[in-house]
Amino acid sequence: MSVLDQIYEKAKADPQKVAFPEAENEKMMQAAYECGQEGYIIPVLVGDEETIKKLAAERGYDINVFKVVDIHEESYKNSVIERYVALEDTKLKEKALGRRMEDPLYYAMAMQKIGDADVTFAGIDNTTGDVLLAGQMIIGLKPGISTISSIGLCDIPGFEGSEGSLLAVGDSAVCTNPNPEQLASIAISACDTVHDLLGWEPRCAMISYSTLGSGQGELIDKVKEALAIAQEQRPDLAIDGEFQLDAAIVPAVAAKKVQRESKVAGKANVLIWPDLNVGNTSVKLIQQFGHADAYGPMLQGFNSVVCDCSRGAPVSEIKGNVVISAVRAAGAKKK
Structure with a gap:
């Protein structure tokens, strides 16, 4: 059994919630769908709900495979903000976080910070710099770690x-x-x-x-x-x-x-x-x-798992990195 086969087995045994802030992207949605349908993760699509559901239907996906989080729905957004600012190790206040959460990347990471997601997976529509900046601001670095x-x-x-x-x-x-x-x-x-x-x-x-x-x-x-x-x-x-x-x-x-x-x-x-x-x-x-x-590169140093994939990566490679990220998150919880 190859190392990837072993990792896929681990993922299926303990599926993690993976947030996809680039949910409208065709390759990202396909990777999220296939990983979710095959039982490796619980895919959470973050963005405009109406657009996401429309694109999923056009692409032939069963929307029930996904959990869709609408960034325009106020009650859940306010709940995320309230729980985030109540944490001791966060940098942003209520208004600053609310403004940034207009961007699905920051919204997904805020969900991750409060435990409503286990991984944020991005990198096709956002640059590496975008992902690193958001991760450092929202997720933060592990104690004693000075660099990503x-x-x-x-x-x-x-x-x-x-x-x-x-x-x-x-x-x-x-x-x-x-x-x-x-x-x-x-x-x-x-x-x-x-x-x-x-x-x-x-x-x-x-x-x-x-x-x-x-x-x-x-x-x-x-x-x-x-x-x-x-x-x-x-x-x-x-x-x-x-x-x-x-x-x-x-x-x-x-x-x-x-x-x-x-x-x-x-x-x-x-x-x-x-x-x-x-x-x-x-x-x-x-x-x-x-x-x-x-396999990789896998980002490390954040308080929890953040993944930045290659913009040119095929869906098969994206799937592998999604599953690897999920298994890392599950392993960190067990420590």
């Missing part, structure tokens, strides 16, 4: 790692040149993400061109400082480094290069790149030469 980042899951044929052919990597898409505090946040978030999604006990390696002082320079110093911050903030997590790639994932190399006890060296299941140059290039190398399937 991403993680991807690579399924690499022929790779025999500690989790078989699977390897989680980040950040390969969002945070361009993280400082030590941000890099530590990425590592911590990545550990939480793989635990929520896959149930792994994360073994997280901070990647560098140096293994435990074999090289010197400010690029290595950044990784070392990030490691110290991450270990201090989350001593419960197995985060170690700095390691070269082979020392992180190959037991024989780790035995030669890492002359101390390590829960991570040689058996890492999460790799943290030092910057986006390394991350973006590495993922493309894995895809092109390792013929790997790469």
Whole structure:
């Protein structure tokens, strides 16, 4: 059974409420419908109810598969605002939130913040910047996390790692040149993400061109400082480094290069790149030469799951990312 098959099974066992603020978009509505009809999620379409129902009928969808939230209906909107502003960790007051909720993206995230949705899924009609800004303003960041980042899951044929052919990597898409505090946040978030999604006990390696002082320079110093911050903030997590790639994932190399006890060296299941140059290039190398399937990027660092999909993604890819996001949300609830 492939990793996606396992994730789909988890989703069906515990469907989550996924809010779609780009409900009128044809690809987004199709993905929401198919995921809902197949029992993986409870799709919540957020927007103008009349338009949504008209488009659903034109496209041949059973409207009963969806829950439709009309952003123009005042009683429910007022209820969302009232419950939102009553929370302790929110930034917006009643009037400011009401104005922003004229945008379905902010409306969906307000629903998520109060628990009426588990995930907000967007990214076709809204830019990545739109989604990140709304998420930071409405959902907020997890305590101790200083930056939004991403993680991807690579399924690499022929790779025999500690989790078989699977390897989680980040950040390969969002945070361009993280400082030590941000890099530590990425590592911590990545550990939480793989635990929520896959149930792994994360073994997280901070990647560098140096293994435990074999090289010197400010690029290595950044990784070392990030490691110290991450270990201090989350001593419960197995985060170690700095390691070269082979020392992180190959037991024989780790035995030669890492002359101390390590829960991570040689058996890492999460790799943290030092910057986006390394991350973006590495993922493309894995895809092109390792013929790997790469799932993601999955946004991480928010208080709850927010997903920004690629504008050019086909419906099949959107469905996969919807289901992954739902399983992450279910996993986070169980912790």
